[in-house]
Amino acid sequence: MTNTQLIFKKRPIGVPDANTWSIEKNPIPEPKEGEVLIQQHYVSLDPAMRGWMNEGKSYIEPIKIDDVMRAGSIGKVIKANNHPKYKVGDCLTGWGGVQQxxxxxxxxxxxxxxxxxxxxxxxxxxxxxxxxxYFGILEVGKIKSGDTVLISGAAGAVGSVVGQIAKLKGCTVVGIAGGKDKCDYMINELGFDDAIDYKSENVMLALRTKCPKGIDVFFDNVGGDILDAALVHLRMHARVVICGAISQYNATTRVKGPSNYLSLLVNRATMQGMVVLDYAKDYGNAAAEMGKWLAEGKLKSKEDVYEGIENFQSTYNRLFTGEKNGKLVLKVL
Amino acid sequence: MTNTQLIFKKRPIGVPDANTWSIEKNPIPEPKEGEVLIQQHYVSLDPAMRGWMNEGKSYIEPIKIDDVMRAGSIGKVIKANNHPKYKVGDCLTGWGGVQQxxxxxxxxxxxxxxxxxxxxxxxxxxxxxxxxxYFGILEVGKIKSGDTVLISGAAGAVGSVVGQIAKLKGCTVVGIAGGKDKCDYMINELGFDDAIDYKSENVMLALRTKCPKGIDVFFDNVGGDILDAALVHLRMHARVVICGAISQYNATTRVKGPSNYLSLLVNRATMQGMVVLDYAKDYGNAAAEMGKWLAEGKLKSKEDVYEGIENFQSTYNRLFTGEKNGKLVLKVL
Incomplete structure (x- = not known):
C-alpha cells in the first residue's frame, strides 16, 4: 500500500505543463502522538491554485517546490494516535493536498x-x-432586495451559489458564462433572470439590454474585458466584489487592468477585494444556513467529479478552458 | 462696458488647443426679476474641467458647444432685481463660468x-x-491616527489640503509631486513627513523606503503608473480614494487601467470613487472647521493667481504641465 502524491516541481510561466508537477508513490505515513491519519477521498480543484504557484507576496504563502501540491480535501480518519478531538471513522475536510x-x-x-x-x-x-x-455577496456586495446583480464565472462553483443567494434575497440576477449549455443551466436550473454567453455575445452590448437599469453589484471572478464592460454599466453607489480574475491568472505579460476604473468615480462606486479565509470564524453559521437552503431545495449544488491523481493536470486545465459542469473535484482514492 | 466671455467652441481630442474656445465680448446682461448681476473677480481652474469638455455620461452634464466655459467663480453683487436673499455688495461664490x-x-x-x-x-x-x-480623506479615506497616508498630486489644491488634514489627525503623510521645489514645500511648509519627486525618482522603489510599513490610505489625483505603484504597497484593509486621474485626462487612446488592481484582493482593500458635489449639505460645517484651522495657522493655503480671460488657455495648461504653485485661479476683472 502506497500514498500517491502530486509534488510541485517547477513554478509555471503561463499555463502549467508536464514539468509543473510529478507523481510520486511514497509509504503511507504513520500518525504521530496527537495526530490522525486521514484517507483522502476527494480533493478540490480551484482557480486560486494558480496563484499559489507563483512566487512572491500574496494572501497566503506560495507553495514550496518539492512540497505536495496544496488543495482543499475531504476524507476519513483511519487511524488516530491519541488525538484529542477526532476518532477513526470521522469525516474531516481541510487542506490535505493532492495525495491519498x-x-x-x-x-x-x-x-x-x-x-x-x-x-x-x-x-x-x-x-x-x-x-x-456567501460572505462575498452578503458582506462585501451588501446586496439589498431589488438590486441588479451581475456575476462573471456565474456557472462555476462560486458564481452559481452567489447568484442563487442573490435570488433568495430578492435581487435581479444576470450571469455571464461561456456557452449555451451553461447559460441555459443558469436560467432554467438556478433560476437566474438572464444570462450572457461571452463566447457568442458582445458582453458590452448585451449588458445594455440585459441590465437596462445598470448594475448595483458586480461579483467578479474573471477580470479582463468582462470587468471593463461591467464597469461601464455601474449604477450610482455600485459595489464591485473582486473575488478572482481567472482570465488573467495565466498571463505571461502584465495583468490587464480595468481601463474603465474611473467609472468608480463617476458613480461613487466601490471596488473591494475579498479572501474567504477572513471569515473562518463564521463558517459554521454560514454552512448551517446553506445546508438548510439545500435541504429545502432553495439552493442547488452541482459537482463535476473526475478520478485519479494521474489525471490531475488535465482536470485542473478544465478550470481555465471552462470544460466542466459545476464544482470541479478529483476523486483520489 | 462689455462682458468678456470664454465660449466653448469645439470638444478637444487630447490637449485643448486654440480651436477649443473663443473669446467674445458681449453686452453686460440685465438681471431679471429675482436675479442678481454679479461682477466676477476670479474664476477657478481645475483638472475636472477637462472631463466636462467630453461628450457622454459623467457625474455632471458635459458643457454644451457655444456655452460659456463652465467654472467655479467668485464675485460681488452689483445689481439686484428684487432678489429674495442677496443685495448689492454681497460676495458670492458659485458656478459663474469664465466670464466677467x-x-x-x-x-x-x-x-x-x-x-x-x-x-x-x-x-x-x-x-x-x-x-x-476634507470629505475625501475623512469620509472616504476614513483615516485613523497612525495611518500611513500617501497622496498623489500632493502639492496641488486638493492634495495639499488632504495631507495637512491627515497630519492634523495624527497620520504619517507622504506626498508625490513633480520637482524639488514642490517636494521641499510639502515637507518644509506643509509639514508632510516625506515626499517623492516623480520626475526624478522611481516611485515604485521610493515607496519601499518612504512607506516602509505600506500604505493605509492612498488618495489619488493622478492615476496611471503612480496608481499602479501605490497598489503594490497597500497594507491590509487599505483604502484607495479615487478623486481624479489627471495623467489620463488628455489620453487619446484608452485610459491606462491599474494592472495591479488584484492587490485589492490580496490585501482585502477598497478602491472608491468620490465626487464632492455629494457632500453639499455639509459644506458649511466643513468650511467652518477649515476656517478655524486656517485662522489658527494649522492649515496653510496657497493660491497662484494669473490675470485675464485672454490668458485662460495658457493658464489652464499649467494644470497639466504642473507649472503652478498652489491653487490655480484666474483674475477676470
Whole structure:
C-alpha cells in the first residue's frame, strides 16, 4: 500500500505543463502522538491554485517546490494516535493536498457529516467556494432586495451559489458564462433572470439590454474585458466584489487592468477585494444556513467529479478552458 | 462696458488647443426679476474641467458647444432685481463660468465673507478643492491616527489640503509631486513627513523606503503608473480614494487601467470613487472647521493667481504641465 502524491516541481510561466508537477508513490505515513491519519477521498480543484504557484507576496504563502501540491480535501480518519478531538471513522475536510493519505494534527480541519450531503459537496457549496459566495455577496456586495446583480464565472462553483443567494434575497440576477449549455443551466436550473454567453455575445452590448437599469453589484471572478464592460454599466453607489480574475491568472505579460476604473468615480462606486479565509470564524453559521437552503431545495449544488491523481493536470486545465459542469473535484482514492 | 466671455467652441481630442474656445465680448446682461448681476473677480481652474469638455455620461452634464466655459467663480453683487436673499455688495461664490459678469438667480451660490479670507482662497482651500480634500480623506479615506497616508498630486489644491488634514489627525503623510521645489514645500511648509519627486525618482522603489510599513490610505489625483505603484504597497484593509486621474485626462487612446488592481484582493482593500458635489449639505460645517484651522495657522493655503480671460488657455495648461504653485485661479476683472 502506497500514498500517491502530486509534488510541485517547477513554478509555471503561463499555463502549467508536464514539468509543473510529478507523481510520486511514497509509504503511507504513520500518525504521530496527537495526530490522525486521514484517507483522502476527494480533493478540490480551484482557480486560486494558480496563484499559489507563483512566487512572491500574496494572501497566503506560495507553495514550496518539492512540497505536495496544496488543495482543499475531504476524507476519513483511519487511524488516530491519541488525538484529542477526532476518532477513526470521522469525516474531516481541510487542506490535505493532492495525495491519498495525510497524517496531521488536523488543527484547521472541520468535521462534517457525510450522511447529510455527499463528500464532494463539502468541497463546493458547503466548502470554500460556497463560503466565498456567501460572505462575498452578503458582506462585501451588501446586496439589498431589488438590486441588479451581475456575476462573471456565474456557472462555476462560486458564481452559481452567489447568484442563487442573490435570488433568495430578492435581487435581479444576470450571469455571464461561456456557452449555451451553461447559460441555459443558469436560467432554467438556478433560476437566474438572464444570462450572457461571452463566447457568442458582445458582453458590452448585451449588458445594455440585459441590465437596462445598470448594475448595483458586480461579483467578479474573471477580470479582463468582462470587468471593463461591467464597469461601464455601474449604477450610482455600485459595489464591485473582486473575488478572482481567472482570465488573467495565466498571463505571461502584465495583468490587464480595468481601463474603465474611473467609472468608480463617476458613480461613487466601490471596488473591494475579498479572501474567504477572513471569515473562518463564521463558517459554521454560514454552512448551517446553506445546508438548510439545500435541504429545502432553495439552493442547488452541482459537482463535476473526475478520478485519479494521474489525471490531475488535465482536470485542473478544465478550470481555465471552462470544460466542466459545476464544482470541479478529483476523486483520489 | 462689455462682458468678456470664454465660449466653448469645439470638444478637444487630447490637449485643448486654440480651436477649443473663443473669446467674445458681449453686452453686460440685465438681471431679471429675482436675479442678481454679479461682477466676477476670479474664476477657478481645475483638472475636472477637462472631463466636462467630453461628450457622454459623467457625474455632471458635459458643457454644451457655444456655452460659456463652465467654472467655479467668485464675485460681488452689483445689481439686484428684487432678489429674495442677496443685495448689492454681497460676495458670492458659485458656478459663474469664465466670464466677467453673470446674471443669475444665484440658487446654488454661497455668500462668503471676503474680509475673513481673500477671494481666491474661497475657490481653493475654502472652496471645492478644500471640500474635496476634507470629505475625501475623512469620509472616504476614513483615516485613523497612525495611518500611513500617501497622496498623489500632493502639492496641488486638493492634495495639499488632504495631507495637512491627515497630519492634523495624527497620520504619517507622504506626498508625490513633480520637482524639488514642490517636494521641499510639502515637507518644509506643509509639514508632510516625506515626499517623492516623480520626475526624478522611481516611485515604485521610493515607496519601499518612504512607506516602509505600506500604505493605509492612498488618495489619488493622478492615476496611471503612480496608481499602479501605490497598489503594490497597500497594507491590509487599505483604502484607495479615487478623486481624479489627471495623467489620463488628455489620453487619446484608452485610459491606462491599474494592472495591479488584484492587490485589492490580496490585501482585502477598497478602491472608491468620490465626487464632492455629494457632500453639499455639509459644506458649511466643513468650511467652518477649515476656517478655524486656517485662522489658527494649522492649515496653510496657497493660491497662484494669473490675470485675464485672454490668458485662460495658457493658464489652464499649467494644470497639466504642473507649472503652478498652489491653487490655480484666474483674475477676470
Amino acid at each position: 493519505y495525510v497524517a496531521t494534527t488536523a488543527e484547521n480541519w472541520y468535521k462534517v457529516d457525510d450522511t447529510l450531503a455527499p463528500m464532494p459537496m463539502y468541497l463546493g457549496t458547503l466548502g470554500m467556494p460556497g463560503m466565498t459566495a | 459678469y453673470v446674471a443669475t438667480t444665484a440658487e446654488n451660490w454661497y455668500k462668503v465673507d471676503d474680509t475673513l479670507a481673500p477671494m481666491p482662497m474661497y475657490l481653493g482651500t475654502l472652496g471645492m478643492p478644500g471640500m474635496t480634500a
